[in-house]
Each structure stands twice: as structure tokens, then as C-alpha cells.
Amino acid sequence: MTQSSPPENGSLLQRIGAAIAEKLTRQSRGYEPYTPSDQETLLATLKPGDILLVEGNARISGAIKYLTQSTWSHAAIYVGDALPAPRDGADRPRLIEVNVADGCVAVPLSKYACFNTRICRPVGLTESECRQVTDFMIDKLGLRYDLRNIVDLMRYFLPTPPVPVRWRRRMIALGSGDPTRAICSSLIAQAFQSITYPILPDVVRREGISDYAEREIYHIRHHSLFAPRDFDLSPYFQIIKPTLTGEFDFRTFPWGEAEDEEVVEVAEAS
Numbered sequence: 050m051t052q053s054s055p056p057e058n059g060s061l062l063q064r065i066g067a068a069i070a071e072k073l074t075r076q077s078r079g080y081e082p083y084t085p086s087d088q089e090t091l092l093a094t095l096k097p098g099d100i101l102l103v104e105g106n107a108r109i110s111g112a113i114k115y116l117t118q119s120t121w122s123h124a125a126i127y128v129g130d131a132l133p134a135p136r137d138g139a140d141r142p143r144l145i146e147v148n149v150a151d152g153c154v155a156v157p158l159s160k161y162a163c164f165n166t167r168i169c170r171p172v173g174l175t176e177s178e179c180r181q182v183t184d185f186m187i188d189k190l191g192l193r194y195d196l197r198n199i200v201d202l203m204r205y206f207l208p209t210p211p212v213p214v215r216w217r218r219r220m221i222a223l224g225s226g227d228p229t230r231a232i233c234s235s236l237i238a239q240a241f242q243s244i245t246y247p248i249l250p251d252v253v254r255r256e257g258i259s260d261y262a263e264r265e266i267y268h269i270r271h272h273s274l275f276a277p278r279d280f281d282l283s284p285y286f287q288i289i290k291p292t293l294t295g296e297f298d299f300r301t302f303p304w305g306e307a308e309d310e311e312v313v314e315v316a317e318a319s
Contacts, residue, residue: 087291088162092143094291095158095168097129098179100237100280101144104165119278121167123148124234125156128183145186147233152193153186168289169280171246178244185240192236238275248286249279 095101103123125146132155134141140157147153174182241248251270280286 088159090291090295091166091168092158094289094294095127095129095143096170097127097131097183098171098174099127099289100169100171100286101125101127101161102167102169102277102281103161106164119276119281120165121277121281124237124277124280125161126183126186126237126240127158128155128187131183131187145183145190147192147236153189153191153236155190167281168291169283169286170289171241172285172287174244174246178246181244182240182246185243186236189236234275234277234279238270238279246285247283248275249283 101124102121103125104120105122123146125144127143128145129143130141132142140159142155143158144156144160145153146156171179171182238248249270281288
């Protein structure tokens with residue numbers, strides 16, 4: 050992804066695009082996570098280079114969930130203590146993410162305290178390679194998108210377009226303007242592609258020089274085709290569950306008798 054040349058501040062299309070982007074990223078009310086994140090455990094579990102998937106609740110989140118057939122609509126990369134702590138004592142920004150309204154920004158982990166999340170960890174990276182990935186994202190901080198292509202933005206107001214499942218992912222990459230590439234996972238995909246780390250490569254099987262031989266050719270997909278769920282589906286990223294990284298013993302759960310009775314009553318009623 051290359052940074053667009055900055056548009057004129059007074060551009061009418063830019064102002065309209067910014068207003069649309071703000072509306073698309075506005076959080077919906079009434080969202081309740083099924084399993085809220087324990088921030089202390091999450092912070093103790095995350096390592097630089099980890100991908101944090103988020104079940105977002107903005108308007109654009111609904112469109113991404115539908116187009117990718119996934120519960121994950123957003124992705125951010127954890128950079129640890131690489132960024133300085135704010136002087137005002139606010140939470141240190143430990144995640145770098147991309148959104149269509151603000152571009153590439155650093156945010157604190159607490160931003161997603163009330164969301165369902167999942168940790169996807171790349172396997173086999175050296176410390177140097179991990180630093181290359183996080184430095185790639187840090188270098189992109191401040192990247193903004195040219196929002197003058199209104200058509201690219203407006204498609205996200207149609208969260209469930211009537212197209213076959215096999216074509217839905219491609220709709221994310223349709224268009225010609227920067228908003229086409231403003232999906233959070235696109236820049237993260239580029240960061241890992243910078244060290245040739247596989248995410249979800251296409252595998253093409255071709256016949257070899259004999260009838261019994263085949264070879265696999267791994268094609269690196271264009272970054273605009275990557276979606277948040279690809280880090281979840283990738284065979285090269287390990288799913289990390291914070292509650293299981295420590296000493297987990299289900300026998301210590303404080304089950305309440307009142308809750309047990311309610312469960313029984315519900316079961317009998319059904």
C-alpha cells in the first residue's frame with residue numbers, strides 16, 4: 050500500500066467522504082460481548098507481533114462480517130511497549146490498527162475491553178523478524194486515506210448485498226479509490242508479506258515431470274484480498290486463549306446453586 054497524495058483541505062468530496070467514513074465507523078448501541086475480555090490476562094498473554102481479532106459493532110463491521118462470512122470484522126497488531134506512554138498518564142498505546150476514518154493509528158488495549166477478541170500468533174518468527182513486522186506498522190502511523198472516492202465508501206451502507214457467497218470476499222477489493230484498501234487486515238498482511246511470512250496462500254497443484262509427482266506453488270495473494278478472519282483460518286497462526294495459558298482447573302469454578310436451578314428450570318421448560 051502506498052500513501053495517497055494528500056487532497057486539498059477544502060475539497061468538497063473529501064469532506065463528504067470524511068463524514069461518510071465517520072458514520073461508517075460509529076459504534077452501535079446495545080452490543081454485548083459473549084465472553085468479555087479480561088484485560089489484565091490479555092495484556093499478560095499478548096506478545097509483539099500477535100494479531101488481535103475483534104468482533105466490531107460499527108456499521109462497516111456488519112458489512113465485513115457478511116462479506117467474509119465471519120464473526121471477526123477488525124484486526125489490530127500488538128507492538129508491546131514499542132511506543133511511548135502518553136505524558137498525561139493515559140493508557141499506553143500497544144495496538145496499531147487501520148480504520149477508514151482515521152487511517153493508521155495507535156490505540157490502547159483498553160479500547161477493546163468490551164468486545165469479543167481472539168489472539169492469533171505467528172509461529173517461528175525470530176526476534177528480528179518480529180521487530181521487522183512491528184516496525185513496518187509503526188512506520189505507517191499517520192497514513193491517511195483519500196476519501197474522495199464516495200462510491201467505494203457508499204457500498205458499505207449495503208451490508209448484505211445480494212451476491213453469491215463465492216463472490217462476496219471479492220467485493221472488498223472492488224473499486225479504485227483508497228477506501229478499497231482501508232480494511233484493517235490489508236496493511237497487517239503487507240507487514241507479514243514484507244518478511245515473506247505466509248498467511249493464507251493459494252495452493253495450485255500441478256503435475257510434475259512424472260504421473261506420480263506433483264508440486265505445490267504458493268501464491269502470495271494481493272494484500273487487498275485479506276480479511277480479518279484469514280489470520281484465524283491460517284494454518285501458520287496459532288490461536289491463543291488467555292484463560293488457558295496459565296493454570297486452568299475447571300474444578301475451581303464457583304458454580305452457584307441458584308444458577309444451577311435456573312438452568313434446570315429452563316431445560317425442563319424447553
